Amino acid sequence: MARHILTGITVLDVTQIVAGPYATRMLADLGADVIRIEPPAATFGEQRGRGGLNLGKRSIVLDLKQPAGLEVALRLADSADVLVENYRPGALARLGLGYDAVRARNPRLVYATISGFGTDTSFGERPAYGATAHAEAGWLWVQQQAQGGAEPFAPGITVADIATGMNACTAVLAALFDRVTTGAGQFVNISLMDSQLAFLGEIAGPVLGGDAFRPFRHGLQKTQDGYLTVNAGPPRNWQRLAGAVGDPGATADGAEAVSKAVTGWAEGLSTATAAATLGDAGVAYGVMHTLDEALANPYFAERGMIRELPLENPGGPRVVASPLRFSQAETGPWRRAPEPGEHTRAILEQFGFETDHIDALVHNRVVHQSTGSDTR
Numbered sequence: 001m002a003r004h005i006l007t008g009i010t011v012l013d014v015t016q017i018v019a020g021p022y023a024t025r026m027l028a029d030l031g032a033d034v035i036r037i038e039p040p041a042a043t044f045g046e047q048r049g050r051g052g053l054n055l056g057k058r059s060i061v062l063d064l065k066q067p068a069g070l071e072v073a074l075r076l077a078d079s080a081d082v083l084v085e086n087y088r089p090g091a092l093a094r095l096g097l098g099y100d101a102v103r104a105r106n107p108r109l110v111y112a113t114i115s116g117f118g119t120d121t122s123f124g125e126r127p128a129y130g131a132t133a134h135a136e137a138g139w140l141w142v143q144q145q146a147q148g149g150a151e152p153f154a155p156g157i158t159v160a161d162i163a164t165g166m167n168a169c170t171a172v173l174a175a176l177f178d179r180v181t182t183g184a185g186q187f188v189n190i191s192l193m194d195s196q197l198a199f200l201g202e203i204a205g206p207v208l209g210g211d212a213f214r215p216f217r218h219g220l221q222k223t224q225d226g227y228l229t230v231n232a233g234p235p236r237n238w239q240r241l242a243g244a245v246g247d248p249g250a251t252a253d254g255a256e257a258v259s260k261a262v263t264g265w266a267e268g269l270s271t272a273t274a275a276a277t278l279g280d281a282g283v284a285y286g287v288m289h290t291l292d293e294a295l296a297n298p299y300f301a302e303r304g305m306i307r308e309l310p311l312e313n314p315g316g317p318r319v320v321a322s323p324l325r326f327s328q329a330e331t332g333p334w335r336r337a338p339e340p341g342e343h344t345r346a347i348l349e350q351f352g353f354e355t356d357h358i359d360a361l362v363h364n365r366v367v368h369q370s371t372g373s374d375t376r
Contacts (some may be wrong), residue, residue: 002330004031009176011082012037012073013057014097018130018158019114019192020086021053022165027082027172028056029322029332035080035347037062037073038340040368055309055319055333060348061341061368068366070096076351077102077109081185082172086114089124099187110175112188114168119189128192130158137196142203145215164195219259220288221266223274227288230262230278237283244281309336341370 009032013024028034034057063069074097077083083102085092092098099111113119116128126132131154134140139159144152168190175186197204207213218229232241245265266274271287278285289297300306307321322331344367348358361367 003328004331005326005329006030006032009033009082010080011035011084012076012080014083014085014087014092015114016086018053018161019164019168020084022162023112023114023168023172024057024084025053025055025333026165026169026322026324027084028334029324031329031332032082034058035060035076035343036338036340037064037076039064040365041340051337052319054337056335057338058343058347059338059340060344061370062344063366064092064095064097066364066366068361068364072348072353072361072366073097074102074105075353076347078106079351080106080109081176082110082112084112084114084168084172088127089113089115089119103185103187107184108179109185110172110179110188111185112168112172112175112190114164114190114192116192118191118194130161130164130192133160133164133192133196134158137193138200138204139196142200142213142215145213146217148215159199160192160196163199164190164192167195167198219262221262221274223266223269223271226271228266228271228274228278229286229288230266231284233284240281241278241283244277244283307333309333339370341368344369 006027009027011024011027011032011034013021013034013036015021015024024034036054036057036059038059038061040061040063062072064073077097093101099113102109102111115124116132117123117126134155137160140152140154143155147153168188171188171190175188179185203213203216218231221228221230230241232238241262245261269277275285275287295306305321305323306318308318309316317336319333321333324331345358348361348367358367362369
């Protein structure tokens with residue numbers, strides 16, 4: 001079997017919505033045993049995280065509001081390596097599963113909290129979603145300035161959540177590496193607002209230095225039957241672009257003139273012809289695809305970015321795989337997203353709970369085992 005970098009690492013996933021599940025999905029793709037601790041449906045509704053973000057994980061439904069449920073969670077945390085949570089700041093602490101309580105029992109645990117405004121600021125109690133950070137950290141305004149529109153517009157994906165999930169995963173990996181040296185875990189504190197601002201760091205730098213903000217966007221050229229982007233890049237590449245569009249004397253100093261020339265040139269050609277001409281000239285370009293067209297792009301097939309699950313029984317649902325690639329290890333996902341409570345019994349048995357104890361927990365509705373569960 002191929003080697004997985006995080007084999008042997010156990011992650012307790014107490015997350016919801018997007019940012020938290022995205023971070024733990026990345027850890028699962030790297031081979032960690034990610035166990036979703038999910039609340040009973042009546043407790044938190046359906047805010048469990050989207051299916052694609054839970055690929056490769058296992059699930060236990062556990063009522064943390066019952067003392068017996070809290071004790072189960074603490075026993076799981078006693079031998080876990082990582083706990084990731086993104087409920088409202090203080091929610092888990094009030095239940096008895098906060099960092100201080102868990103660290104006292106397992107000082108090697110890396111405990112990652114994801115929130116809107118951090119847990120160490122006067123803003124910490126504010127509830128927030130990705131859209132909150134889009135608005136308050138400047139992303140919506142920057143997008144509006146780049147488009148030159150009269151009104152701001154919301155992005156089609158929750159950029160702040162994805163950036164935050166990536167940052168949380170990176171921080172957890174760094175803390176695990178640090179534990180090798182120190183022998184101790186630590187508290188990881190990641191916020192939507194910080195992640196969104198860091199996402200804008202390249203364009204914020206000049207403004208912090210006293211310069212006025214200058215909107216920028218890559219050119220989007222209309223063809224006879226679609227759109228494509230053209231990016232000449234460094235000045236030395238402008239000659240290639242100018243030659244491709246029939247104006248070989250143009251240079252980067254005449255960027256506006258070349259841009260007009262590219263626009264007029266593209267409008268008279270099909271997308272395929274324009275792309276072929278730019279490709280032959282060595283110019284970086286991109287054809288605008290619909291989502292269906294992008295998913296069918298043969299590049300992604302060659303790269304292995306579209307995968308059928310389960311791996312041992314091809315023909316199942318197709319999913320987007322991990323973008324991480326290593327020469328000496330494999331990345332996931334390894335299994336489909338679990339049903340809530342699908343692995344409850346198997347997880348409790350793994351952590352040393354006796355059959356009679358598990359039966360009592362199920363009977364008292366402290367835990368829930370879904371019907372027809374996959375107990376692997």
